[in-house]
Amino acid sequence: MKYSLFLAFILSVSSLYAGVLSSDTPTVRCVYSGTDGNCVQPSLSASQKLIVVTVFGQGVAPTVTASPAQAYALAKRAALADGYRQIAERIMGVHVEGQDTVKNMMLQRSTISTSVDAMVRGANVLDTTFKDGLCEVELEIVLSYSQF
C-alpha cells in the first residue's frame, strides 16, 4: 500500500514537472483593445518574422433603410470602420484623455475620450457575416518586425 502510494506520488510529480518543461511552444497572448473588449490576437511566425494581427469589426444596420441590401451595405461599412479602428489602435496606440469633476467631495462628472488617427495599408477582409442586423467583418494585417 505504502509502495503504491509512493509510486503514485512520484508519477504525479514527474508528470507535473514534464508539463512545466514541455511548455516550449510559445503561448499566444490575447490583447484586448480596451474600448470594446474585442480580442486582438497577435501571433508571431518565427520562420518569416512576421506579425499577424486579426480583428473582428462589428457594425449595426440603421433601423430605417430603403432596402435590406442597403442595411447590409451600411452595416458592413460600419463594421469595416470598426475593424480598421481596432487595427489602428493595436498598431499605433490610442490617445486617451480622462476628466473627472468633483464638487464638495462628490463626483459630478466623469468623461473618458479616446482617439486614433492612422493610415492602414494592406489589411485584408477574411470573412463577412450578417445576422439579425449585425455585420461582423474579420480583418487581418501582416506586418514585419520593422513595421511594428
Next chain:
Amino acid sequence: MTPCTGIKTNNFEFFSRQPSESLETTLHHHEEEFFTFASQQAVNIQSHQNVDTKMQNSTDTLTLPTHCYAVEFNDENAKITLLK
C-alpha cells in the same frame, strides 16, 4: 480626375457594366465592392469615442487616399487595376 503614370500591379477587380455606362455610374453601382477593394490598399481612419456618466458616442471616419488606377472597358465589364 487627372491623368497619372504608373506601373500596373496584380491587384485588379472586375465590375459588370452596361455598354453605354460611364465609369462614375459603374462605380456608383458597385460602390461597396470598390470601397472594399480600394480600402485594402490604403485607408485613413480617424476615430473619436467619448464615454460620459450619462451618454456615450463614437465617430469613425474612413477616408480613401488619392490613388491612381488603370481602367479598361469592354461592353460587359470594367477592369480596374491599381497602379504603383
